[in-house]
Amino acid sequence: MTRKLPRSFYSRPTLRVARDLLGKYFIRRAGRFVFVGKIVEVEAYRGSIDPASHAYRGKTPRNEVMFGEAGHLYVYFTYGMHFCANVVTECPGKAGAVLLRALEPIRGLERMKLNRTTKGRSLDLFQLTNGPAKFCQAFSIVRNDNGTDLLGDRIYITEGEPVVDSEVSRSQRVGIRTGRDKKWRYFVKGNLWVSRP
DNA sequence: CGACCGATTGACT
């Protein structure tokens, strides 16, 4: 695969990191399994200036990873059953994160299917990773992965495939009330794994 | 404390 992104990629303004994450390869090693997916949909959450951000009201035990060094994974638990994963951005002390909303599965598909299967129901390929909690379930990302350094070997992101501006679309973010007007969702135009709210 | 509700998903009318 291509080379691992350096810390300097993450230590930048959140909107820039969000757009530039499109096309990158997200890699997760879990025991003998390796999962790889191309990032095709993300949302920026901009800390103290963003009412929709978990970090808007300051640092707490839950969101402290967002206030730390860029290039770590912020994983949170929601709706009593789902996990969602973010990439931490900006410099230490300034909270920022990019929510990974959808990936195009590249490697580890069979195990992803098993991870995503409930009650023996079979899922088609497009439902494997077309949502933030779906992707975490497919890639076995859980509470314990919160804070993981993306410059380590367990979870990391590589250069992947460049996505030119003409292939990028922006929209309002999904599933939030405050800050709904901001177009801080970025996705690859026409990609079949992009979630459709 | 107790009440409310969420960066979601899947099942169902």
Next chain:
DNA sequence: GTCAATCGGTCGG
């Protein structure tokens, strides 16, 4: 289209 699942974060008393 509607709605329950399920639990921890957050906020008011």
